Amino acid sequence: MVVSMSPRINLYGIERTWLTKMNVVTEDRYLPWALLAPTLIIILLIAVFPLFYNLYLSLHFSNLTRPELGMRFIWFKNYVSLFTSSIFWGTFIRTIVFTVVAVGIEMGFGFGLALMFNREFKGKSAVFPLILIPMITTPIVVGLIWRYMYNGEFGFVSWILQEMGVSVHALLSDPTTALPAVIFVDVWHWTPFVFLLSLARLNSLPRSPYEAAEIDGASTWQTFKWITFPMMKPVLLVALLLRTMDAFKIFDEIFIMTQGGPGDATEMLSLEVYRQTFRYFNMGKGAALAIVMLVVIILISRVYLKVFQKQQEAS
């Protein structure tokens, strides 16, 4: 414990006023907490309390349209109901598939685009803002745009496919094409995010390893494999983590484009949470599903952070 040498000046070099007129020991111990209190209270109210209330709700039966039944404690029955439902597992696997495929493509395209833009070429400054447009578009607007683009009767994509002689042109109406179509929309929307992060990192990479490689006669591929990629790994992992968490809980675009259909071809976990909570008003079941999603996201991020830490230690 550090004690201020002067009774008038506190530990932080601030002159003691009527506000801080307590003994030096007390001030040292409690002042930091007092200063952090407003932020902590806000975090508690906005994040911590809702999380614990959600957990509490997930252990209860609660249906808003049956207020006469009240809120009943049912232990883990909501979770048991979820884990014994084939619909839940189908939706869960579909969400994982969507996340892996969409994020994988976004990482590849985004990084590739960044490598292309990490050099000067004609028209670069004109093309650069165009690439960012999808990323700054609101998810609901993205869903609406592509819903009409894919429309089987008057959609632009549908028209092109028909002109090309493709038999299935109403992509959102066929379960074999609906999920890939939705994945494409996510890739279109979020590849610029990966591109931007990668390009920012590429622009800040030190020149000396590249100069040394040039002197040693390294090829382009060798330079990329042994210099660029290892130095890019930290930012790529960050992009991968952020995109994975985001893609796993995708809602807006799918809600607008397909509502989870046709059938359940594009049904995702977040849509099921919405349906349970705001269509059926099964608050307990919706809360349980939300907790399951949270646990999965935490596990995924733990894995990523472990890999990231290993990466840091290696470098």
Add this chain to the structure above:
Amino acid sequence: MKKFSSFTILVVVIGIIICFSFNAMAFDLAEASKPYKGATLTISVMAGYKVNAILPDLSKEFTDITGINLKFESIPYSETLEKHMIALATGSTAYDLMNIDNLWFPQYVAYIRPIDDYMKSPTLGDPNFDVADFVPEVLQGYQWEGKTYSFPEGYFFPVLMYRKDLFEKHGLTSPPKTYQEYYDYAKKLTEKEGGKTTVYGVTLQGQRTGIFDEICTPYWGKGGQLFDKKLKPIFNNADMLEVLTIYQKLYTEGFAPPGSTDFELGEAAAFFAQGKAAMMWNWSMMGADLEDPSKSKVAGKIGYAMFPKDNPDVVHYVREASTGLCIPKTAKNKEAAFLYIQWLNSKDTLLKVEAKYKCGHPSRYSVMNQPTVKNLFPYFPILEYAAKVNAVRLVPKIVEWSQVDDISAVYFQKCMIGKLSPKDAMNDAVEGVERMLDDKGYYFEDKDYSDLLTGRYK
């Protein structure tokens, strides 16, 4: 002076009493609303319904008479139930009246106030209101366990709309009489040009929110029931198999547009209005815009008929829908709110809704029969006919109806696009619905439920 006989005096006295009684029976809205003058009613209405769009203009008369101000808040239909439930469950006093679809009515019952006592009240109730003038099944949509909670502003149900010109072109002299004939007609009416379909035989409402309704109509037309008396789903039978098989064929054989999985009532009507389909199952009030030449290419060319019914002995087989204003238990101005809905649903006001604003869905017999209304739209005779022969019905009045609909819709949609056989689709749907109702505790006591709850009509 001649003495008057006792009998004469008695007759005069009785006559005076009757005259005063008539005066007492005449309802004075201005007088009844005096205690509530200056109050403001906040009314939540659903967007997309013409009757709700004209309410602010129509209701100026009410404000002029009563001095009660009205504030309307319009919510998109798809968000209404969600927003209302959150407001009601949290005890919000924000709304004095909520406009609800009768489909959701069982979910609201716990939170809204019955109006029977107001109707009987000598200071609030209008003795000339004439509840019997409403189509009974439509009024039933806002009744629960013998209590009335609202009145239907409108009344509509799915009908068959068809292109008279295309029928004539293909030598068809009358609408199809059975569901199989509906399929045969669709096949005949589908036109192709250069390998591309220019006119489809039918539109289908394959969206998850519309498909179950469209399939239930022909199923009920065969006499099929959705539930038994114990509320166990029983729609995995030969009738449903036939309906799903035909429905699947209509889509997979190309007689319905490929984008049909995206169609609900609005999209189907828009497609039909462009002249790209020959027949359509759709809600009757869509006819109002379809007959408007500024919005529809097929105005004046549409025929209307009851949807084909395979079993002639079946009476109730088309699901009726309506909207009504209900009073939440937490409303601040309940009596004023009742005066408003009583005024809105009175004979005079509902007549104005049709005669002046042409909303296209009268719910009172007297309004349907008015000369100024009778011929407003070509489908009005169907409304009157359906009411007369009791063809309309409600869906089972269970709180979980939206879940029943949704669970079944997933499998029926898969069946429609050919990814699931009709047999598997109906079996999976029944299994899913039974499991859900079991989770909700409906089978704990092995008891019989009322016909209204199970939706069992003759």
